[in-house]
Amino acid sequence: MRIDGFVRDGYARFEVVTPTLIRLEYAGDGRFENRLTFNAVGRGISPPAFTTDVAGGYREIRTASLVLRYRQNSGPFTQANLSARLLSTGRTAAPVFPSYCVFSTVCEAENGAPTGSASAAYDHGGYTGSGFLAGLTSFGAAVARDVSAIPAAGQYQLTVRYANAQGGDGQHTTRTLxxxxxxxxxxxxxxPVTSSWDTWATVSVPIVLNAGTNKVSVIQGTGDSGNVNIDSLAVTSPGVAYPAAETSLRSTAYGAGPKSVLGGWDRSLDNPEAVPTKQNPGLLDRDGWYLLDDTRTALLNADRTIVGRPSHGTHPYQDGYFFGYGRDFKRGLTDLNTLIGPTVLLPRSAYGVWYSRYFGYSDDYYRSTLLPKFRSTGTPIDWLVVDTDWKSPSQWNGWNWNTxxxxxxxxxxxxxxxxGLDVALNVHTSIASDDPKFAAANATAGGLISDGGGNYTWDWSNPAHLRSYFDLHRPFDQQGVRTWWLDYCTSCGGATASAPGVAPDNFINQAYADHAAAQGFRGFSFGRIGGAEQGGIHSNYPVGPWSERRNTLQFTGDTPASWDMLAFEARFTPDEAAAGLSNVSHDIGSYxxxxxxxxxxxxxxxxxxFQPVDRLHSDHGDRLPWDYPGAAGDSAEKFLRLREALVPYTYTLAQQASTTGVPITRPLYLNYPDQEAAYTNSQEYLYGDNVLVAPITSSGGSVSAWIPPGKWTDYFTGTVYVGPSTATITKPLSEMxxxxxxxxxxxxRTNYVDNAAAPLDRLTVDVTAGANGKFSLYEDRGERTGPSTVTGIGWQDATRTLTVDAAPGAAPRRVYTLRVADVAAPTAVSLDGLRLPATAWSYDGKSRTITVTTLPLGADNRHAIRFSGA
Structure with a gap:
């Protein structure tokens, strides 16, 4: 039956959010949850049309895109009682909840709720599921699972699958938990010992359980040695053999789907031993569906504080979202945008050029040497990020200027x-006891957390601690610091968010965004995403990476200088589209x-x-064009200027990402899901729908590029390629x-500017002939809230006409330079019906390109430029 927009069937409840997105909630005690969670802030919109009825003992919900079936009175959702048929592909999905650990089945340890130093890991073989649990190396490290469907009170058997070889303690011995x-x-x-960390064994102990749902934890307690990896656990009747693991799905603590995973995400790329690194699966899968498990995510209060989920005692509880997008992968990302909240639109300047260096620059050097060099060489810069040397008394965790x-x-x-520079300061999440600001910070917090070595940290989910933390930022905010680079890691110094249902990254990134928004800025965080670092291991918590899409510019960490890393970065950014992550930022040139x-x-x-954010950074390294005299430096200057010129286009893509969830850099399969090559050429991507980027990521100057269907023209030379096909493209350092x-x-932007704050009064529009096209150029104040304008630009191929729609509120008068590639020489060019003199336009026969520059045109009227005979 329908109740207040929900479909209720016994202890199961369903909410149709969009035709391809349905909330699934099971509460064995009938206590359903209507409050927002830290992830799901976009529920409650008007539901689309759907129908529901009961047939053959099954509750059916039909939308325009899928049919969901649940067997009535059959308990929590499982593969046996829940299915969804995708109408666009005919595939049938059988989703599972990773948080739901059922009696007599294998429960993956990495999908449990870790505490202390315990975290998911992937660096050994032979495990089942998506990984295993590592980091059981300190007192209190644990993994907890709610085990449901215990048939009756009594004695049962807990079996743990583990590996125990020589560990961090240097011993090869029997260990205990x-x-x-x-x-x-x-x-x-x-x-007992196993022969290697890739060899797994099982051990069983008797436990006494209640009927229904029980909480079972494996913990490093007093007197335990730890140093064991746990793959999975199972609760069975005594003497029963260890169950077979589920192999048809890939599941993580935050969701599950088929094994045809597309792309993925990672918290950071800090100092990997090798690339490509293992990525965590995102939303997108070639089978066309995904189950986002939100069961353990904290509830979000109106004042931005969080609380853990209420206990359901011995009754099972599940809460998640079924995505059934089929092959319309963009639809899946748009649904994610609806559910989690819009992708954050950064300030316009953030899509320009950033520079920082781990180096002790002084005020005088910035003023008298560094910036004058940027200006004299015509090198643009929008953001200056001041690394850790600005701090005092400690260069690591000081909260005072180094005078x-x-x-x-x-x-x-x-x-x-x-x-015209925006400034970010590096920050580490601790404070020394001898810092002049420590006493006040400690008093406001009601007592900070000591690391035992003279430094103190915060529990951000404690409101007093969070207030103490941001009180340290406010004097700098008042001086004009625009944002903060949350460097290193959120929890390496002990800072955390102890409240259940979030990771430290999730919580503090949202808090930084809220902190900036409270000052009237576009709120965003600049840091790592999706978890924390515990004992040197990047831990991904049950809440997943989803919330960071709406609040964070992802810093991917300290990377090595190698061709392999360059190639992996080219792949990594569009890969993260599978998790809906758009604002990804690498250390360009490597750390x-x-x-x-x-x-x-x-x-x-x-x-x-051609990345979402272009940020040059290094550890005392050379990353500026004048450090490389000759062709390399000339190329770098050219491309940094091109990056600044691209800001109007990139900013429009960023606004599209915020509106639709489709990121700036787009994997090929988003646009070409029916082309097999779109899934196998991850080294190239789309920058918007109509610009193909195939970076050269190995020595020699060539790349083998897959050309998607249609006709494609080289932006630099006018060379035409027709797809689908493969081409070897060779480029000098001056081109890509x-x-x-x-x-x-x-x-x-036509003219060179020092930064993106300059008025956009001259615009070059490059068009490739051969098909109709349109683009909606988005403009606003770039930072604070205010009016925005959209200028529609269209190309009609049959008539060889470019139109610029009226856009009241845009630049009052703007000079347009139109370049149309892959056309014959025109016999005449007209503007708004008036023929232009031959001196107003030119034609390049080698690149087959027409170029025409107009006089300043008003934004209040529509304009048309037409080429006759072209």
Whole structure:
């Protein structure tokens, strides 16, 4: 039956959010949850049309896109009682909840709720599921599972699948862990040696359980040695063999889907031993569906505080979202945008050029040497990120200006504003006891957390601690610091968010966004995403990476200087589209490595030009064009200027990402799901729908590129490619493979500017002939809330006409330079019906390109430029 927009069937409840997105909730005690969660802030919109009825003992819900079936009175959702048929593909999905651990089945340890130093890991073989649990190396480290469907009170068997080889303690010996059952101490696990960390064994102990749902934990308790990896656990009747693991699905603590995973995400790329690194699965899968498990995510209060989910006692509880997008992958991302909240639109300047360096720059050096060099060489810069040397008394965790480098901090901040620069300061999440601001911070918090070595940290989910933390930021905010680079990791110093249902990354990233929004800015965080770092392991919590899409510019960490890393970064950014993540930021040129080989440096800067954020950074390394005299430096200057020129286009893509959930860099399969090659050429991507980027990521200057269906024209040379096909494209350092699809429209700023704050009064519009096309250029104030305008730009191929729609509120008068590629020479060019003199336009026969520059045109009227005979 329908109740207030929900479909209720016994202890099961369903909410149709969109035709391809349905909430699934099971509450064995009938206590359903209507409050928002930290993830799901977009529920409650008007539901689409759907029908529901009962047939053959099954509750059926039909939308325009899928049919969901649940067997009535059959208990919590499982593969046996729940299915969804996708009407567009005919596939039938059988989703599972990773949080639901049922009697007599294998329950993956990595999908449990970890505490302490315990976290998911993937660096050994032979495990089942998506990984295993590692980090059981300190007192209190544990994994907990709610085990449901216990048939009756009595004695049962807990079996743990583990590996125990020589560990961090340097020993190769039998180890121990403890159990906790429903809050009471249980039997100790004795874990004999296995031959390697890739070899798994099982051990069983008897436990006493209640009927229904019980909480079972494996923990490193008092007197336990730990240093054991746990793959999975199972609760069975005594003497029953270990059950077979589920192999048809891939599940993680935050969701489950088929094994045809597309793309993925990772918390960071810090110092990997090798690339490609293992990525965590996102939303998208070739089978066309996914189950986002929101069961354990914290509830979000109106004041932005969080509380854990209420207990359901011995009754089972599940809460999740079924995505059934079929092959319309963009639809899946749009549904995610609806559910989690819009992808954050960064300030317009953030899509320009960033620079930072781990180096002790002084105020004087910034003013008298560094910025003048940017200006004299015509190198744009929008953001200046000041690394850790600004701090005092500790360069790591000080909360005061280092007056030896910055004798007049307010003067420095005033100067950066005069120069049109936004400023971010590096921050680490701890404070020393000898810091002049420690006493006040400690008092506000009601007592900070000591690391035992003279430093203190915060529990951000404690409101007093969070207030203490941001009180330290406010003096700098008042001086003009625009945002904060949450460097290193959120919890390495002990800072955490202890409330259940979030990870430290999830919580603090949202808090930084809220902190900036409260000042009237576009709120965003600049840091890592989706978990925390515990004991050197990047941990991904049950809440997943979803919330960061609406609040974070992802910093991917300290990367090595290698061709392999360059190639992986080119793949990594569009891969993260599968988790709906758009604002990804790499250290362009890499963090490590002093002076790079010329070719590697130039190609890395080219990649940054067509990334969501272009941020040059290093550890005392050379990352600026004048560090590389000759062709490499010339190339870097050219592409940094191109990046600045691209801001109007990139900013429009960012606004599209915020509106639709489809990110700036787009894997090929989003647009070409019926082309097998779109799934196998992850080294290239679309920058918007009609610009193909195939970065050169190996020495030699060539790349083998897959050309999607249609006609594509080289942005730099006018060379035409017809797809679907494969082509080897060779480029000098002055160019990279960038192709524009027929009908594609690419607007860029015509004139050089130092930064994105300059008025957009001259615009170049590149068009590739061969098909009709349109582009909606988005403009606003770039930072604070205010009016926005959209200028429609269209190309009609049959009549060879470009139109610019009226856009009241845009630049009052704007000069347009139109370049149309892949056309014959025209006999005449007209503007708004008036023929232009031959001196107003030109034709390049080699690239088959027409170029015409108009006089300033008003934004209040529609304009048309037509080529006759072309």
């Amino acid at each position: 403890s159990t906790v059952v429903n809050g009471a101490p249980g039997p100790r696990l004795i874990l 030896a480098l910055f004798p007049d901090p307010q003067g420095f901040m005033n100067w950066t504003k005069q120069q 490590h490595g002093g002076h790079l080989p010329d070719e590697l440096y130039a190609r890395w800067v080219q990649l940054g030009t 493979p960038v192709l524009v699809k027929a009908g594609g429209i690419l607007p860029t």
